Amino acid sequence: MSSERPALRSLLFVPGTRTGWLAKAEAAGADAAILDLEDAVPPAGKPAARDHVAEAVANMTGDMALFVRINPLDGWAGAQDLRAVALPRLAGVVLPKVNGPADVLLADRLLSWCEREHGLPDGHIALVPLLESAAALREAYEIARAAPRVAYLGAVTGKGGDVERAIGYRWSRDGTETLALRSRVLLDARAAAVPCPVAGLWTDIADLDGLRAFAEQNRSLGYEGMVAIHPSHVPVINEVFSPSPxxxxxxxxxxxxxxxxxxxxxxxxxxxxxxxxxxxxxxxxxxxxxxx
Incomplete structure (x- = not known):
């Protein structure tokens, strides 16, 4: 099933508390939206956000692919997220805080149970592990090979995020400090036959020139798309990751x-x-x- 995943140029994060913003993601031309139940939702609001996201997935129409970033599977919240959102219209699950292949195997097993519950074929829902620690980045190849449903795996090296903290680099606009890291993760993903690897992300909302340069660098490395955090970034990303006439x-x-x-x-x-x-x-x- 994983070899049939569609290429996605742009995957736009949408807070799980703002499911109404899916219309903005579609209007921007995003190939996919990622409804976020993890960092974008405060702890007290997670149960309500889960319900809203599940409703949005169930009622989703149109061509835009829909993903959900669940909470880590080291607690019940992540498992409850999976059970609520693993519906026929869901394209994939973004799995945060992955430490190694065991986390992928657990998510894969839980997703298989959810798919059976809804009469879906095994592997229907893609799994996107986020490599946010030094251990995960070092084991990218093993993580990529852990389950056939793994797709869209890549290095997400946004400014000030978990990866910067884990590795200790100092972010720069030209991305020199993460070039080798993004290249190595891409090689691991390709060697593991993971379809459609994507990179990311650019956090400066107003700096579209910097975004374009970063996207072009990622495309030159061999990535097929990027994660985005703002609708204004989507047209730039789509243009960069589309062949010109x-x-x-x-x-x-x-x-x-x-x-x-x-x-x-x-x-x-x-x-x-x-x-x-x-x-x-x-x-x-x-x-x-x-x-x-």
């Missing part, structure tokens, strides 16, 4: 050139000043949605 046109020309060369018995050819072969054509076909 010029890129699409070049892919089509490259494929046509390689096909013509192969029909004539040639392999590698010169195309617009570069040497290309079937490997480059396969990459172009994948970018156009034609598969490998």
């Amino acid at each position: 010029e890129e699409l046109a070049r892919y089509e020309r490259l494929i046509a050139a390689v096909d013509r060369a192969q029909a004539g018995g040639a392999g590698a050819i010169t195309f617009e000043g570069e040497m290309v072969d079937e490997a480059m054509a396969a990459r172009a076909r994948a970018a156009l949605g034609g598969g490998p």
Whole structure:
């Protein structure tokens, strides 16, 4: 089931206490919304927020994918969250405070029970483990391989967050201090065959130029999308993680050139000043949605 997860360019956090803001996420063009029951909800408000989020999931319409960040599974709140929101319309669960593969296995088992309860196929709901500690980041590959439903795994290195505190780096606008970390986590995710890895996040709401540069850096590394915290960030992220018309046109020309060369018995050819072969054509076909 995990290989069939759709690519998501933008995943926008929405507080679990503000489910009415889902309309804003859709209007911004977010590919997915993440209703947050963890950090965005004070302890006293969690039961009410859980009810509101469950209602929102049950009544969700439209094409935007819907995720829920539950509370950690080291207490009853997280398990109650899962039971309430694991409904047919839910695309995935964002699992915080993951320390290792055992946390993923527990979440996977609980989700399987919830899916059976609602008559859903096993693996219907994706699982997105958040790597927020040094131990989790070091074990990214094992965490990624722990369950087939793991998807969208990546390094989320927002300013002042759990990862900065855990690693001890000093955040900078150009992201130099986390470049190696984001690259290594991406390699672990790819090696584990996790579909559609996403990175994140940019916390300066007004700095859209900084957001664009950070998104472009993540796309260059090989990420397929980013987590966002504000609707104004969504159009920038969507643009960066979408191929431009010029890129699409070049892919089509490259494929046509390689096909013509192969029909004539040639392999590698010169195309617009570069040497290309079937490997480059396969990459172009994948970018156009034609598969490998």
